[in-house]
Amino acid sequence: MIGELSEYGCDQPFFLARFSAGPGWESVRALFEASAALRGPDPDGSRTAAVLKPLQDLKLRLVPVDSQQPSLQVLKNCMLRIDGAEARLRY
Template sequence: MTQWRLLRGDVLVGELSEYGCDQPYFLARFTPGPGWESVRALFEAWAALRGPDPDGARFVALAKPLQDLELTLAPVDGRQPSLQLFKDCIVRINGSEARLRY
């Protein structure tokens, strides 16, 4: 399974290690890095999104600040290209668990 580095520029936000699949998501363990605290509240708020959101306004209000960070996922082995969050993939982090869709 693929291992990823979640980056904000050159700062390591955390690492994701895929371990399974729950279509359409890949399941991963998340290990925080030095840049995690600066983005943690945004990911926690997004992970807490539940219930109906008919017009998508709640989703946008929570996802837009994350998108503005221009985070990328870089594969540890370098065999795949880096992915930009909300352009090439979506990552939801909840504690030590992550769900990745690309």
Template sequence: MTQWQLLQGDVLLGELDEYGCDQPFFLARFVPGPGWENVRFVIEALTALRGPDPDGSRTAAVLKPLLDLDLMLVPVGGGRSLLRVVKDCWLRIDGSEARLRY
């Protein structure tokens, strides 16, 4: 399984360690890093988004700030390409658990 660093520029926001799969998502343990508190509220807003969103307005309101953060997942030890959050992959973090789709 892959290990990832969640980065905003050079700032480490946290680390993910994949441990399983619940198709179409990979399951990972999440450990916050030094920059986590600066972005936590934006990522938690995405995690809290549940239920129908017929016109997509609720999702758009959450995704815009997330896109503006320009977050990247960088594989530890290589072997995979880096992933831009939202553009290349879908990431949900809920406490110490993460779901990643790429």
């Protein structure tokens, strides 16, 4: 488990959440930090793809605590950006 998300609001099309790091966070921290640092134009998408591909290859999943919703694969079924203690989720 890399951490927990606690939803607190919405900024369409994203859900806003607080992020609490878990025991697996340090192993993926650099990948999420690189993703959060993406800014500016990327006309052909190559810069974005180079940053997101290693994160996508991990096949991380969001698993709801209540178990009533299916899990979502990060960067396949949803977009997740973690920047420090803040997260943005779109699915």
